Structure formats: structure tokens, C-alpha cells
Amino acid sequence: MKIICLAFLALVSISSISSTQTDRYQTRTGSISFEASVPTFEPIRAVNKSTTVVLDMKTGNIAALALVKGFRFPIALMQEHFNENYIESDDYPKAVLKGTLSNFDANGFSQNTSTTFILNGTLELHGQKKMISIPVLLSQSGENIQLESNFNLKPADFNIEIPSVVSNKIAQEVQISVKAILNKK
Template sequence: MKRILLLSVILFLSCFYTFSQNKKITRTGTVQFEASVPSFEEVNAKNESVTCILNIKTGEIASLVLMKGFRFKIALMEEHFNENYLESDKYPKATFNGKIQDFNWNTIGTSVQEFMMNGKLGLHGKSKEINTPVFLRKIGNDLEIITKFSLNYDDFNIEIPNILTKKISKIVNVKADFLVK
């Protein structure tokens, strides 16, 4: 009986070890966005505690962004962002679940390579399909992942008061940068 139990534990641990070898993760990724309009105050923010997980066997990728982690230059903008526009207490996170097309860990080198990534972005209680280029390169045994894409805040039912619509771009430029280990 002890042998069977010991063998079961060893088998379980070896499966867990094999599974974890297929995943690369970071909890210190960066997501930035910019929605500035010329002649008005700069509207941009940065979040440096973003989680990203990549399955290096399949190219499946997932990311989680806590909305209250975005930092603005002006504290009042941060307050309005969380309380009025993104309603961060009601919708505390943004998620992305997708796949990097034609991903092959063995063919990625130290020079930047472009791939296509597609998946679903969940934000403010809505989701939208995203198809965007993603740039990959190995740094030692780690992988740098960089992507840029644009969103329209109307797609996520984010309401901006009429008085501010001329001061905030409807198109929000997003940049994500991860070093998964």
C-alpha cells in the first residue's frame, strides 16, 4: 500500500513538473494606454503589475490587468478613470485570452520576430475579438512579448461625459510588454 501511495505521489509530481515546464509567466508585465488629443492635457497611464502566461507548446496566451493598477501623471485623472469611466469597483480587471499563430518555441531567436496574435479582450463587462501583430524574441531562456493595438472605448460601453469627449480620443492606443520566465 505504501508503494502504491508513493508511486502515485511521484507520478503526480512528475506530471505537475512536466506541465509547468510548458508555461512561462510574469507578474511584472507592463500595459500602457494613450488617448490624448492635441491641444489638451495628456491622457495616458501605465500599469506595471500585469500578469501574463504563455504556453510554449501551443502558443496560447492569457493576460490579466487590474484596472486600479494604472497610474496617471495627474491623480484626478486616475480617480475619474477608476470611479466614473472604467467603474473599477464593478469591473476590476481586463483579460485577454488568445493564441499566437504559428508559434514555435524552437524557431524563436534573439532577433525580434513578428507573429499574429488573436483572441478575446474582456473589459468593462464586454468582450471583443482582437487580431494584432505581436513581436517576440528570446532573452536567455525568457521570452519578450510586445504588442500594440488600438481600441475604441465605445466597443466596451465606456461612457465619457459630453464635456470631455473633445479632450479624450475615442481611439485608445495600447502597448503591452512582457518578459515571461
Template sequence: MKKISLIIAVILLASFTTQGDKKITKTGTITLEASVPTFEEIKAKNSGVTCVLQTKTGDLQALALLKGFKFKIALMEEHFNENYVESDKYPKAVFKGKLENFDESKLSATFKEYTLKGKLELHGKTKDITTLAKIKKTGADIEVKTNFAINVTDYGIEIPSVVSKKVSKKVNLDCNFILK
């Protein structure tokens, strides 16, 4: 699994055509939540997300292996991988986008908001995403935080009718990356 992650990270890095400064992490986190009030929490965290930022252009890419999402309850994790995202067939989620008007020289220790536009590929489908990203500089590192919601139906993910009232069709994604 680590070998596959390394290969995917190398491919992700090689996909940038612009020569410029890059900041990267392989330990970014994405937390997903699809909870519905009055039912059991449906929440998972992936702490092995690769993210690359082209500091000269504002191009940002992130890759998450879906089997990297860890739930508190093993059965939820099994259902997530086998029944919902079908991680054997669709092993990864990829975001490719751009921070509008990004200028690394204007970053400081205080978060600044940028519009992040791009495409999220998940479960064999690709959809446009526009969200706000909060970015700050911490020493030589750049911290990027963003959160947005996706509709599972947009990605062809079906929720069985048996649990449809217990699982939200709108999944909140909270992303945090410290790029070095």
C-alpha cells in the first residue's frame, strides 16, 4: 500500500508542467462527515493525503486513497469501502484546482481567504468545486484549510434505502494541509 501511495504521489508531482516552487505534504488530513441528527455519528479521517501547491501559479492538487479513511466503527469503514465508494474499483479521490489571485509573498501568520476552483474526481465522476480556502504562512511552511460539501448522488454513490434516513446524502469534507 505504501508503494502504491509513493507511486501515486510521484505521478501527482510529475503532472505539474509549470516549473516553479512547490510545497508538498503526504500527511494532510481530510475529515468527512455524513451524520444525520439523532442517529449514530458517521465520521472518518484520512491522515495520509498528498497535497501539492505550485506557489508561483496557485495550482493545487490533492490525492486521497479512499481506504485511508478510518472510522470509529469497523463495520462503517467496511460499508464505506465496499458498498459506497467501492474503493477496490475506485481507489482514490483527486482534486485539481487553482487558488485565484494567489501570491505567496502576501502570506503572513494570519489566515487569508482565497477562492479555490477546481474539479473533484470521485467514484469515476468529475464535478466542479468552488470553495474558500484559508491560507497562512508558518515559518517556511504554508497551511491550507478548506471545507465544502458534496452530494453523493453527483458522484453516482448510492445509499441503500435501508439506511437512507441514517446517512446524509450531503457529505461535509474538512481539509487541512501543512505544506513544506
């Protein structure tokens, strides 16, 4: 009888764990790009294609993690300056976003539709945490959810200093673009 009870408890535990896991979508190949270009100067842009993004379909919670050294620039010297002089990636190796999609209802979210939600949460970058509120577009197709977001950030909000020598060559607001295809886990 003890063996039957233990087997039943194990089965219930496994099924509750797997039902929890099926409510989570994630990727490790999300893409974050940014552009800080100003007209008449060399374009300043980079992309990171190894961003981890997790969406909990029960709660609407989202978490994202990008290693700062994962950003790739078309010019190696820009990448070096970005990591050493601006973002100081040895001291601040990652950017972390955590938040909740407002008015998110997984039951109202259906196949082949796109819905924009507002993500309210915190972004930690360069050792600074800032409350943010950004639009997030979710689209479901088959077993995947596509996530997209476009928003602006100010380097000054994260204590990222731009030397006066180059301040006219770098935008005061950086355009951020996030794209990820999340798979059911």
C-alpha cells in the first residue's frame, strides 16, 4: 500500500511540474539591437543574438538577460570602446529586464493574432536599476510565440557617461529593438 501511495504522489508531483513547465515559453537566441547614430556621422549600431527571454503564460511575467559583451558592432574599435569606456562590461557584465505584461490573459491570447501589451518592470544596466514601461507585441503561431518591442533609452539614466569629445556623434536617446521567438518548455 505504501508503494502505491508513493507512486501516486510521484505521479501527481511529476504532472504538476510538467504542467508548470508547459506554461513557460523561452529562448536563448533572442535578438537585441540598438542604434545611437546621429546624422552626418558614422552609424553606431550593434546586435546581440544570444539573449535569453522567458515568458510565463500564467502570470504574464517576462524576464530577459543579455550579456553585454555579446553585442557585436560592424567596427571592432567601436565594440572595444563600448565595452571598456561606456558600458564597462567587465564591471557590469549583463543587462536584466524583469516585469509583468499589464492586462495579460493567456486565455484571451489566440492563434494567428497579434496583441500589444505594456510591460511594466525594471531594467538593470550598468549597475543601475530603472523602472520602465514599454510596449511588447506578442504573436502566437503554432507552438511558438513571437515577441517584439521597440523603445528608447537615455544613457544618462543609467550613469553611462559620454565624453564631451564625442557627445555630438552619439544620440542622446538610443533606439532599442527586441525580437525573440519563444518555444514552449
